Amino acid sequence: MAATPPTLRQRRLGAELRKLREQAGLTSTEAAARVGIQQARMSMIEAGRYGVSADRVRAMARCYACDDAALVEALGSMTGRRGRGWWDEYRELLPVSLVEVAELEHDARALRVAVLVAMPGLLQTAEHARASYGQNVPALRPYEIEHHVAFRIRRQGVLGGSSPLPYTAIIHEAVLRMGVGGADVVRAQLHHLIEMGEQEHVNVLAIPFERAGFPAAGQPITYACGPTPQLDTVLLDSDHGCELLFAEAQLARYRTVLDRMERCALSPAESSAFIHKIAKSL
Template sequence: MPPTNSPTLRQRRLGAELRKLRERAGLTATGAAELLGVNQARVSMMETGRTPISADRIRAMARVYDCTDDKLIDALAAMTGRRSRGWWEEYRDHVPVALVDLAELEHHASALRVALMIHIPALLQTTDHARALFQLAAPPMRQYEIEHRLTHRMKRQGILHREDPPPYTAIIHEAALRMGFGGPAVTRGQLKHLLDMSELPHVTVRVIPFGADDFPTTGQPFDYLEGPVPQLDTVQLDSHHGASEFLDAEAQLNKYRAVLHCMESSALSPTETRDFIHRCIQDH
């Protein structure tokens, strides 16, 4: 199978996990190549996601690396094969590549948790609300850029409406409910939509009110995307300059799990949150 010069985030993650297994086994790329019966360049391409790998190859590597975690091995084997052409690939030339990668991650996630301070989560936004946000971008976006971003965002929301939707939890600060992006009518429509989405059995919305001052956060929004096993979880961080950072080191994952736990302990219950949103709608 020919190598690729533009591996997806999922392919790069598979390669990175293989590198971690090799390093834990105390093997160099050259040493691993000898045991696997391939050249060192082949090992390097597999670890950078530049060449497809079969499930059988994954299991052979796990044996060479003395990995006995069957759940992890099965999860890695499920990530193998040729690059899939998901709907997000249509946008690779039209939106930042990080948004394409995020859509792919969301599609494969077993569960999603997000935390935001001043914005409604992207997967819970109305079209009018999202358009209002894109129109406020600095520097301004061209109209066709706004439309690409808008259709991409709406397609991302499809994971919450498919036959097997992942559990989705959104922790939102009260500030996000009080922002008036797009004006009163758009804001009321957004809050009503948020309320409707919170009624879905797989969607949990919890609000942190202004009065709660004991939660640990810098205000930076982040997504926590759960993989089939905890080792394959990913944290996605937004940044003001438009790029996204994806974190998957064990210490980083543990940190954000702890942050989410503390934020959830400061948030209203789902029922209290729905009552709170009702009051916010009346205020707008």
């Protein structure tokens, strides 16, 4: 039987432990000797392919002279075996990178999204999502479209329930004027944006064409806040799949990009009125 691939959480834990080791100036062989395990096991832990306990994580942190208690505690909480998430049902139906988006959203403490050409997935109506997937190249079969739509709608659960995720979406006017699905679908989608923006935990911020001075990031950006800043993650979406970034320099760069875009956007109230005006013109 083939080994089960490591989850996104397991890979991230291993990457963070490797980062701490490298910051301590230790090779994996040296670190393994100090922690009291074989070098091969150390490599498997850092690859996310071998389980590690919270106590072992704390021991490794001491070995690496890491005195950031909040980070060590957060890493410890990422250990152990976790039950299957609802997204695991889709692992044989959808690309792995897409499935991992749901896992990332589930584990996030807050989300910031910026889009210039496509509607944020967590704010799409089913009709808009269906029309959007209908434009895929190569074309999806009808049942594949329905799998994608159902998955997208289930992802939106993080914005509901008793503890909804704080969510900010920065949306360029180009997105609001895209004719995906025709006028009726677009109108319904825009009204849905307005309704979502009225929720306390959701901020919908629009950038009109005439607003200049923002960095034009071509691909959608998702910034997922972790339990500590070091565990934040940037997700870049493209036709070729999703790319995950979590190096400190990359995180700092995209925080700056999003901050600049947010400063260029209208206020939530102005954005609502702006979106309503576009919907009324259809």
